[in-house]
Amino acid sequence: MGKQDVGITVSKKEDFSEWYTQIVLKAKLVDYAPVKGLIVLRPDGYSIWESLRSTFDKKFAKNGIRNGFLPILIPESLLGKEQKHFAGFNPEVFWVTHSGNNEVGDRLALRPTSETLAYTMYAKWIQSWRDLPLKINFWNTALRAEIKATKPFLRTSEFLWQEGHTVHTTQEEAEKEVMKILEIYKNTVEEELAIPVTTGKKSEKEKFVGAVYTTTMESIMPDGKALQMGTSHFLGQNFSKPFEVKFADKDNVEHFAWQTSWGVSWRLIGGMIMTHGDDQGLVLPPRVAPIQVVIIPIYKNNEGKEKVLSKVQEIKETLESADIRVNVDDRSELSPGYKFNDWELKGVPLRIEIGPKDIEKQSIIIAKRYNHEKTSLGFTEIGKMPTILNEIQENMLKKSREQSRENSLEISDYVDFKLKIEEGGFLNSPWCGDPECEEKIKEETGADIRVIPFGSENTDKKCMYCQKQSVSIPIFARGY
Amino acid sequence: MGKQDVGITVSKKEDFSEWYTQIVLKAKLVDYAPVKGLIVLRPDGYSIWESLRSTFDKKFAKNGIRNGFLPILIPESLLGKEQKHFAGFNPEVFWVTHSGNNEVGDRLALRPTSETLAYTMYAKWIQSWRDLPLKINFWNTALRAEIKATKPFLRTSEFLWQEGHTVHTTQEEAEKEVMKILEIYKNTVEEELAIPVTTGKKSEKEKFVGAVYTTTMESIMPDGKALQMGTSHFLGQNFSKPFEVKFADKDNVEHFAWQTSWGVSWRLIGGMIMTHGDDQGLVLPPRVAPIQVVIIPIYKNNEGKEKVLSKVQEIKETLESADIRVNVDDRSELSPGYKFNDWELKGVPLRIEIGPKDIEKQSIIIAKRYNHEKTSLGFTEIGKMPTILNEIQENMLKKSREQSRENSLEISDYVDFKLKIEEGGFLNSPWCGDPECEEKIKEETGADIRVIPFGSENTDKKCMYCQKQSVSIPIFARGY
Numbered sequence: 001m002g003k004q005d006v007g008i009t010v011s012k013k014e015d016f017s018e019w020y021t022q023i024v025l026k027a028k029l030v031d032y033a034p035v036k037g038l039i040v041l042r043p044d045g046y047s048i049w050e051s052l053r054s055t056f057d058k059k060f061a062k063n064g065i066r067n068g069f070l071p072i073l074i075p076e077s078l079l080g081k082e083q084k085h086f087a088g089f090n091p092e093v094f095w096v097t098h099s100g101n102n103e104v105g106d107r108l109a110l111r112p113t114s115e116t117l118a119y120t121m122y123a124k125w126i127q128s129w130r131d132l133p134l135k136i137n138f139w140n141t142a143l144r145a146e147i148k149a150t151k152p153f154l155r156t157s158e159f160l161w162q163e164g165h166t167v168h169t170t171q172e173e174a175e176k177e178v179m180k181i182l183e184i185y186k187n188t189v190e191e192e193l194a195i196p197v198t199t200g201k202k203s204e205k206e207k208f209v210g211a212v213y214t215t216t217m218e219s220i221m222p223d224g225k226a227l228q229m230g231t232s233h234f235l236g237q238n239f240s241k242p243f244e245v246k247f248a249d250k251d252n253v254e255h256f257a258w259q260t261s262w263g264v265s266w267r268l269i270g271g272m273i274m275t276h277g278d279d280q281g282l283v284l285p286p287r288v289a290p291i292q293v294v295i296i297p298i299y300k301n302n303e304g305k306e307k308v309l310s311k312v313q314e315i316k317e318t319l320e321s322a323d324i325r326v327n328v329d330d331r332s333e334l335s336p337g338y339k340f341n342d343w344e345l346k347g348v349p350l351r352i353e354i355g356p357k358d359i360e361k362q363s364i365i366i367a368k369r370y371n372h373e374k375t376s377l378g379f380t381e382i383g384k385m386p387t388i389l390n391e392i393q394e395n396m397l398k399k400s401r402e403q404s405r406e407n408s409l410e411i412s413d414y415v416d417f418k419l420k421i422e423e424g425g426f427l428n429s430p431w432c433g434d435p436e437c438e439e440k441i442k443e444e445t446g447a448d449i450r451v452i453p454f455g456s457e458n459t460d461k462k463c464m465y466c467q468k469q470s471v472s473i474p475i476f477a478r479g480y
Numbered sequence: 481m482g483k484q485d486v487g488i489t490v491s492k493k494e495d496f497s498e499w500y501t502q503i504v505l506k507a508k509l510v511d512y513a514p515v516k517g518l519i520v521l522r523p524d525g526y527s528i529w530e531s532l533r534s535t536f537d538k539k540f541a542k543n544g545i546r547n548g549f550l551p552i553l554i555p556e557s558l559l560g561k562e563q564k565h566f567a568g569f570n571p572e573v574f575w576v577t578h579s580g581n582n583e584v585g586d587r588l589a590l591r592p593t594s595e596t597l598a599y600t601m602y603a604k605w606i607q608s609w610r611d612l613p614l615k616i617n618f619w620n621t622a623l624r625a626e627i628k629a630t631k632p633f634l635r636t637s638e639f640l641w642q643e644g645h646t647v648h649t650t651q652e653e654a655e656k657e658v659m660k661i662l663e664i665y666k667n668t669v670e671e672e673l674a675i676p677v678t679t680g681k682k683s684e685k686e687k688f689v690g691a692v693y694t695t696t697m698e699s700i701m702p703d704g705k706a707l708q709m710g711t712s713h714f715l716g717q718n719f720s721k722p723f724e725v726k727f728a729d730k731d732n733v734e735h736f737a738w739q740t741s742w743g744v745s746w747r748l749i750g751g752m753i754m755t756h757g758d759d760q761g762l763v764l765p766p767r768v769a770p771i772q773v774v775i776i777p778i779y780k781n782n783e784g785k786e787k788v789l790s791k792v793q794e795i796k797e798t799l800e801s802a803d804i805r806v807n808v809d810d811r812s813e814l815s816p817g818y819k820f821n822d823w824e825l826k827g828v829p830l831r832i833e834i835g836p837k838d839i840e841k842q843s844i845i846i847a848k849r850y851n852h853e854k855t856s857l858g859f860t861e862i863g864k865m866p867t868i869l870n871e872i873q874e875n876m877l878k879k880s881r882e883q884s885r886e887n888s889l890e891i892s893d894y895v896d897f898k899l900k901i902e903e904g905g906f907l908n909s910p911w912c913g914d915p916e917c918e919e920k921i922k923e924e925t926g927a928d929i930r931v932i933p934f935g936s937e938n939t940d941k942k943c944m945y946c947q948k949q950s951v952s953i954p955i956f957a958r959g960y
Contacts, residue, residue, distance in 0.1 A: 121513075
């Protein structure tokens with residue numbers, strides 16, 4: 001293979017979609033499975049998911065949430081128990097009709113989401129206020145048949161996610177939980193993936209059909225399209241009534257419980273790739289990178305080889321003892337240049353180069369992936385590496401915050417809106433709250449309400465569509 | 481509920497099966513899902529699985545194995561590519577025939593195991609010797625429709641497991657990998673779950689149909705039945721040929737690769753429950769216990785309450801700082817006796833009791849779950865708690881080794897064999913290697929060859945069935 005085939009052959013600016021596809025495949029995060037719409041995660045892709053899962057698990061545990069397991073098969077009769085909810089998923093459900101050569105009676109759905117199954121169980125487990133709050137999270141996959149073309153991490157018929165389901169004695173406590181989760185989502189995405197998010201509520205039209213309301217976090221991607229990064233739903237008693245999730249309170253009177261559900265998926269990884277990647281390939285934030293530092297020993301015709309390799313080994317051990325994930329690329333048949341390209345494609349945050357001349361100067365070369373900065377670092381300063389990686393992490397967030405700001409506009413005039421939406425971006429525009437205006441805007445511009453940011457309610461502006469008094473300034477955008 | 485309903489109402493000796501079912505349900509490890517044959521894992525059950533997963537992950541990583549993700553749907557055409565393998569699973573496969581209201585073309589199987597899918601991908605990923613060894617593990621579930629009655633952890637139509645799939649350039653390297661994995665399995669089960677295992681090979685009749693040979697670890701349960709605890713298969717080139725998993729070697733000649741696959745499932749948890757549980761309920765080995773120490777403050781009419789609770793808090797913090805998982809049961813509406821029973825049912829390895837008198841004596845009472853031993857421990861000795869927990873862990877393995885030894889017999893006479901097999905146990909009996917003798921023994925006694933222990937080959941005895949020269953001394957038993 002020539003360099004042409006190994007590296008990314010299109011630019012992010014010119015063909016964003018093809019650029020994205022090349023990155024996920026060529027950085028070996030993902031491959032297509034034999035069934036249309038399904039993907040396989042290779043170790044470098046799955047490792048990012050494992051890192052996120054471990055961060056979420058720690059935060060969930062601190063918040064009193066524990067993990068459980070639910071089977072993937074849900075009987076049709078159960079799925080239909082909350083009608084609105086069922087109607088939403090019906091066209092996307094995969095159905096099992098046979099086991100071996102026998103027909104199964106009631107058809108079995110492959111879980112599109114687990115509310116119905118979880119709450120059937122919860123109804124059995126909850127008797128009194130002593131059993132509450134009940135807070136369980138499930139790391140599994142959901143299956144929703146996609147008809148459109150597959151985009152790894154963004155649109156697939158099976159996706160990895162977590163779904164949390166909590167039950168509370170009071171509405172207030174449940175609503176607090178919804179917000180606590182959204183906060184965990186926000187700080188994890190910003191701190192781990194270096195992607196800024198805007199949080200707020202979904203409109204009635206865009207909320208999860210089974211919810212009283214849906215809170216969401218949204219990000220704007222460099223191509224101007226919005227990506228929903230996670231949602232946290234207040235379910236009220238919408239499920240507790242049909243599923244009879246009831247508890248006897250301290251006064252021994254029975255009440256229907258208050259519930260929440262919430263989820264993030266591997267879509268977060270898609271957002272990370274789009275936000276940080278460049279024409280050389282993937283760019284990984286240090287916190288989630290499977291390899292944080294790659295060391296490339298450099299020598300010609302074995303000159304100084306032993307000295308170089310022994311220093312490389314020493315540096316590797318120093319970094320590992322500081323809990324840094326290091327790899328030494330000592331493949332002898334490849335040139336340093338080839339290796340540089342290879343690790344840049346894979347997005348490793350920091351590269352160390354070291355040759356005989358560097359040893360003479362008692363220093364190494366460090367190259368930062370996200371901004372291509374190349375500097376030298378004295379041997380005595382290698383202990384600073386954790387700090388350098390932290391700085392990279394913070395600067396990547398700063399950089400993407402700027403990108404996001406540049407892609408956000410405040411627009412009150414609909415003519416202007418229709419022009420600007422063609423360029424993409426988050427458009428903050430006043431809205432009267434009427435679903436009809438929302439629908440018309442969607443029809444005429446392809447943009448929907450991504451999020452009504454917290455604090456954007458109660459404005460004194462006029463709805464950009466109908467000129468009536470507006471109730472909020474939502475973010476409109478075309479989405480993934 | 482009276483105490484009768486809360487606790488275990490049958491004895492392990494008298495009704496092992498009912499005892500087991502009561503434990504898994506009443507200790508809140510598991511519940512039945514709405515679909516026959518499927519179960520849900522509650523947090524206390526799932527937590528044991530998480531603990532095992534984390535131990536295996538560390539050992540796998542040290543051995544150069546990384547995790548990946550495979551989708552659950554496999555096209556029928558792919559599943560049938562290795563014919564023997566397919567025939568084995570055919571009657572157990574769940575089939576997806578529709579998505580939404582549309583028929584899918586090629587029927588889709590819910591993964592009964594992933595060899596066919598993994599190797600389709602591997603064939604694309606492997607070009608040359610540089611890509612090998614390729615060692616990926618997948619934590620997922622497998623689905624095999626069970627017709628018989630469900631036994632949580634032991635027989636369910638969907639089960640949690642890991643499946644590892646490795647590819648090598650040489651037969652020798654692949655066979656070494658098979659053994660390395662079996663060794664990881666053995667030491668994890670013995671050290672974490674305190675269950676002794678016997679390792680060896682399966683007979684031709686009992687091996688995984690797609691394998692050249694299957695190595696296995698087997699344990700004997702207290703009811704005299706054998707439990708297969710995990711298998712590690714040498715696949716030879718049985719899959720690499722039909723799936724074209726090929727590599728160009730250093731000489732640029734193309735070869736079919738050598739492969740292994742291996743798995744353990746949540747069945748391990750079933751084995752742990754059966755091995756250690758008693759008439760009071762579950763008994764958890766400290767290493768996998770979600771709660772390792774429960775502290776029960778004891779006082780009457782609030783006398784000395786404050787002193788007790790402040791000492792309890794202090795002990796809790798001391799234990800937590802030693803990385804011990806502690807819970808304080810300060811539920812005010814329940815008696816100490818009720819709490820003792822409750823935590824014994826749940827299998828917490830160590831209970832601390834502390835009341836005003838103990839404070840005067842500057843000591844606490846500690847009660848060990850596995851042997852019901854109750855002793856006092858001075859305040860100054862609380863730092864010994866990690867050692868005490870380690871001792872419990874070791875003694876539990878010693879105890880189950882003895883149980884296992886008592887349940888193992890060497891028998892060369894078939895008349896004797898037929899008598900003894902009625903009492904259950906591992907029967908070590910010489911065999912000529914002929915599948916016909918194996919078949920006859922199975923038909924006449926219900927016992928099959930569980931494992932041919934390493935080192936039991938080449939005997940000078942006579943086959944207990946046909947009296948011909950024996951080739952090994954397998955362990956025969958009736959199994960789960």
